[in-house]
Amino acid sequence: GAARLLVEIADITRFPNRAHFASWNGTAPIDASSGEQVRHRLSRAGNRQINRVLHIMATVQLRNPTEGRAYFDRKKASGKTSMEAMRALKRRLSDIVYRCMISDAVATMAAGPGGHRGTTTDSSVTDSHPPAGSSEKSLPGPAVTQDRTLLPAVS
Incomplete structure (x- = not known):
């Protein structure tokens, strides 16, 4: 599920807020009111793969004594109703995913060019030719092959 979220969402900063993200993944409620009956239903639009991941997350939350439950x-x-409560839980999980991914994106931007805090452009992480220690250098010349002595067959 996490891999699917990362692949499908790609750059979370393209969504200006959590409402836009919820609309994109299909967890934003749609007004289904009629007369004095005020109801909302789950959208059938949006990214169905992300919606499925959120549904699985919600189902797992309901199986165990968690905050989601x-x-x-x-x-x-x-x-x-159960359907309305499930819709609300999926929207809440969508908001949590958005918040986590935004905080990770902000932390990554603050980290530096190598993706880690304290990395500079002078670091070997970002250098095209990192320095090699003596144990990492190749041996001079071709390798010498040695004949192997065959062991006698055991009868």
């Missing part, structure tokens, strides 16, 4: 139970206690 407590959130789902609070939504059910407030009068939401």
Whole structure:
């Protein structure tokens, strides 16, 4: 799931806020109200692969006593149906994924050119020809092959 998120989302900074991200992944609620009945339903649009990953995350959260399970139970206690509570949980997970990926992107930008804190352009990490120690240098000349002595066959 994490790999799918990284591949499909690519650059999280292309989404200006969590609402745009939720709309893109299909977890933003759609108004399905009629008359005095105020309801929202889950969008069938958006990136279905990311939506599936979020659905699996929500399902796993519901199987175990986690914060997600407590959130789902609070939504059910407030009068939401199971489907509505699941929609709310998926949106909450979408917001958490967005927040984590944004914080990682900010940390990476602050890290430096090599991707690690303290890395400079003078570092061997970013140099095209890193220095080689004596143990890393190749041996001069071709390797010499030695004849192997065959062991006698055991009968």
